[in-house]
Amino acid sequence: MLFDGFALTTRTVNGVPYRFCLGGSGTLLMLLHGRPETHAMWHKVAPALAAHYTVLCPDLHPERSLAQQADDLLGLADSLGHESFILAGQDYGARVACEAAGLEPSRVKALILLESLPGPDHTGRDDMAFSLTHYESCWFGQRHPKPEANAVQIPAEWLDDPIAEDSFFSPEAVKDYLSASVWRSSTPFSWPASRLDLHCPVLVLWxxxxxxxxxxxxxxxxxxxxxxxxxxxxxxxxxxxxxxVPEETLIAIQDFLNDISTRSTSSGERKPWGS
Structure with a gap:
């Protein structure tokens, strides 16, 4: 069973329904998924984090802009009674997290960014060789007859029935990825033209x-x-x-949170981890 001890619910924010898993108690920790997944991608690490935090894992709305989604998440935090919180996100989720940190820097106490780079800086440095390493793009560099027709938006193993026993993907999670409508109406992503301006502690993992x-x-x-x-x-x-690598991911997150909470305690602020 995924997310043991969590509640799966839906709440409307700014007229948009957000489905999410919620569990634990303490400082709010939002875990934002990447493409092409849903909140279910966090099922291996969220329960351990919920021992010390209120852990919120929402499905994003990529048919909305980054700014709209960030504003929605701030409103969702308000509706749950949390003024400040910590954000973690993988690839696309990291972009939404950064947008929220930019909108309300006083509320976002830390960022945990997985498999992500700052947009404008990255866009100015990539080249054709880098672009052809992207999952879909690499097909377009192949010879005829049109191998790009074989390109899919999801890992091929997700279509295996059953999923191989040695796959790190959970069959329950993959079922959620394939059945949810998160990405079906997604709009093309582009970074805002303005430069990111972050002020909180940041952990970067890749x-x-x-x-x-x-x-x-x-x-x-x-x-x-x-x-x-x-x-x-x-x-x-x-x-x-x-x-x-859920164990390694969890240890990295815990070590980071322990470090920032220790520094917060030494400055007289409330300690979230282990409180």
Missing amino acids: GEKGRMGGWYDPVLPWQEVSTGKVIGHALPGEHFLPEE
Whole structure:
């Protein structure tokens, strides 16, 4: 059973229904999913985090702009009675998290960003070689006859029935990914033209088997757009880190939260982790 001890519910914010899992108590920790998944991607790490936090895992609305979704999430936090919170997001979810941190910097106490880079800086540095490493784009660099017709928006193994026993994807989670309507009306994504301006502590995580660490030192671009402390390191996965390497992902998040809570305690603020 996914999300043991959590409640799955829907709440309307700004006229938009948000489906989410909610569990635990304490400081609010929002976990935002990436493409092409749903909130279910966090099922291997959320229960452990809920031992010390109120953990909220919503389905995003990529048919809405980043700013609209960020405003929705701020409203969702309000409706749950939380003024301040911590945000974690993977790829697309990290972009929404950064937008929320930009809209209300005083409310977002920390950011945890998985498999993501700052937009304008990244866009100005990539080239054709980088673009052809993207999952869909690589098909268009192949020879005729039109192998791009075989490109799909999801990992091919998700279509196996049953999913291979050695897959790190949970069959229950994949069922949710394939049945949910999250991405069906999504709009093309583009970063805002303005430069990111982050002020809270930031943890950056990426897969050592993936592409990002081969093209960048991912911590450096985030340091350029943040006045807060930015740390990070690679994990022994490829891209879907909370599912591929949940233990390592959980330890990295816990260590980061312990560090920022220790520093907050020393400055006289409330300690969220382990409280």
